[in-house]
Amino acid sequence: MLPYSVVFAVVWTLFLVGWGCSFIWGPIADRFGRTKSLVATILVYAIFTGIAAFATNVWELGLFRLLAGIGVGGEWAMAGTYVAEAWPEDRRKMGAGYLQTGYYFGFFIAAALNFTVGAHYGWRAMFLCGLAPVVVALLTLLKVKEPARWKAHEAEAKRAHPLKEIFSPAYRKRTIVNSALLTVAIIGLWAGAVYEPAAITMLAKKAGMDAPAAAKMVSVGTGILSIGTILGCLCLPILAERFGRKSTLALYFAGMMVTIPLAFGWAFYLDNGLVPFLTILFFMGFAGGNFAVFSLWLPEQYDTRVRATAFAFATSVGRFVGAGVNFLLGSMVLRMGTLGTPVAYTALAFGVGILIVPLAIETRGKSLPE
Numbered sequence: 001m002l003p004y005s006v007v008f009a010v011v012w013t014l015f016l017v018g019w020g021c022s023f024i025w026g027p028i029a030d031r032f033g034r035t036k037s038l039v040a041t042i043l044v045y046a047i048f049t050g051i052a053a054f055a056t057n058v059w060e061l062g063l064f065r066l067l068a069g070i071g072v073g074g075e076w077a078m079a080g081t082y083v084a085e086a087w088p089e090d091r092r093k094m095g096a097g098y099l100q101t102g103y104y105f106g107f108f109i110a111a112a113l114n115f116t117v118g119a120h121y122g123w124r125a126m127f128l129c130g131l132a133p134v135v136v137a138l139l140t141l142l143k144v145k146e147p148a149r150w151k152a153h154e155a156e157a158k159r160a161h162p163l164k165e166i167f168s169p170a171y172r173k174r175t176i177v178n179s180a181l182l183t184v185a186i187i188g189l190w191a192g193a194v195y196e197p198a199a200i201t202m203l204a205k206k207a208g209m210d211a212p213a214a215a216k217m218v219s220v221g222t223g224i225l226s227i228g229t230i231l232g233c234l235c236l237p238i239l240a241e242r243f244g245r246k247s248t249l250a251l252y253f254a255g256m257m258v259t260i261p262l263a264f265g266w267a268f269y270l271d272n273g274l275v276p277f278l279t280i281l282f283f284m285g286f287a288g289g290n291f292a293v294f295s296l297w298l299p300e301q302y303d304t305r306v307r308a309t310a311f312a313f314a315t316s317v318g319r320f321v322g323a324g325v326n327f328l329l330g331s332m333v334l335r336m337g338t339l340g341t342p343v344a345y346t347a348l349a350f351g352v353g354i355l356i357v358p359l360a361i362e363t364r365g366k367s368l369p370e
Contacts, residue, residue, distance in 0.1 A: 012194050013330075018066040018068065020319035024312075025074030025312050026313055030309050036141070037074070043137045047131070052064035077312035081307050083099050085307070101230045149304055166302070166306055181353055182317065184318075187349045188353075199340065200217055201215075202268075203273050203277055206273075231289070233289040235289070236290070236292040240296060245293055245364060253287075253353045257348075260350075264341070298310065301369075
């Protein structure tokens with residue numbers, strides 16, 4: 001039987017590969033509309049998450065998570081594009097922060113479900129809970145209209161070749177830089193978030209807790225991480241408007257570069273490390289709110305006819321790399337016989353990210369392009 005850490009890494013890697021394949025939704029949204037594409041991503045994610053409850057082996061589970069990843073990976077790009085185009089200009093910037101908090105409110109709800117449903121009925125019941133967004137998808141289809149901005153450019157968008165255009169001379173550099181920055185964000189944050197439950201479980205058992213109590217402590221830790229991230233997302237648009245998108249992202253990257261090694265390289269190895277680890281998780285979560293800057297920043301860099309494609313492509317590249325890094329981390333954990341040190345090394349990615357930030361373009365004070 002494969003060790004739990006390896007199984008977890010394999011399943012998560014396949015999920016991230018699915019996220020990477022989600023770039024397909026960008027051209028679909030640019031051609032057929034934001035709302036219909038958003039609904040499709042939610043349905044794909046919810047249905048295959050629910051079906052995962054019936055997996056009979058790790059490979060079936062991996063397949064269902066791969067397909068669910070294709071759906072959930074598209075949700076961010078579709079929702080981010082929709083909010084940017086549908087909200088008034090004076091509220092659009094805070095809308096990016098609100099949008100990103102939804103993802104982490106989901107984390108918080110998942111933690112609460114794991115504390116109640118998961119702790120008593122197991123992982124299959126948790127996956128069945130994933131069917132709930134089907135209701136959201138149907139309501140979205142019935143109630144949410146296409147943004148007027150996209151409708152005004154619909155004919156132009158249907159004639160465009162968006163994947164080709166985002167690598168035209170006008171967009172090539174920013175597409176590459178945006179993809180690199182998102183790769184850094186995904187490698188670092190997801191390495192920490194993926195291994196946070198395993199780390200808390202080990203620390204809780206070291207503190208003398210039994211398995212049910214350790215499972216509940218994982219829910220507490222995930223809740224702490226989520227609260228920190230929600231606050232980070234809400235603060236980010238304010239900071240980005242005051243100091244600029246580039247400086248704000250560099251600040252948040254610096255926070256990740258400090259908190260990941262503190263949590264996994266220091267607190268994880270303390271004799272009584274559970275409380276310090278949970279404390280650092282809050283600040284790591286706050287810095288993890290750096291994802292909100294992309295919901296604000298990416299739409300500001302592209303015209304309507306290619307906006308969803310550019311958003312989806314940039315977010316997908318990092319997921320492919322992140323999948324490889326997570327698989328490598330699983331291998332390192334197995335080879336080194338420890339979890340903390342390999343994860344702590346991922347903080348180096350944020351140092352690289354800080355060096356890349358100056359190559360990006362600044363959009364503070366500019367309106368959303370037509």
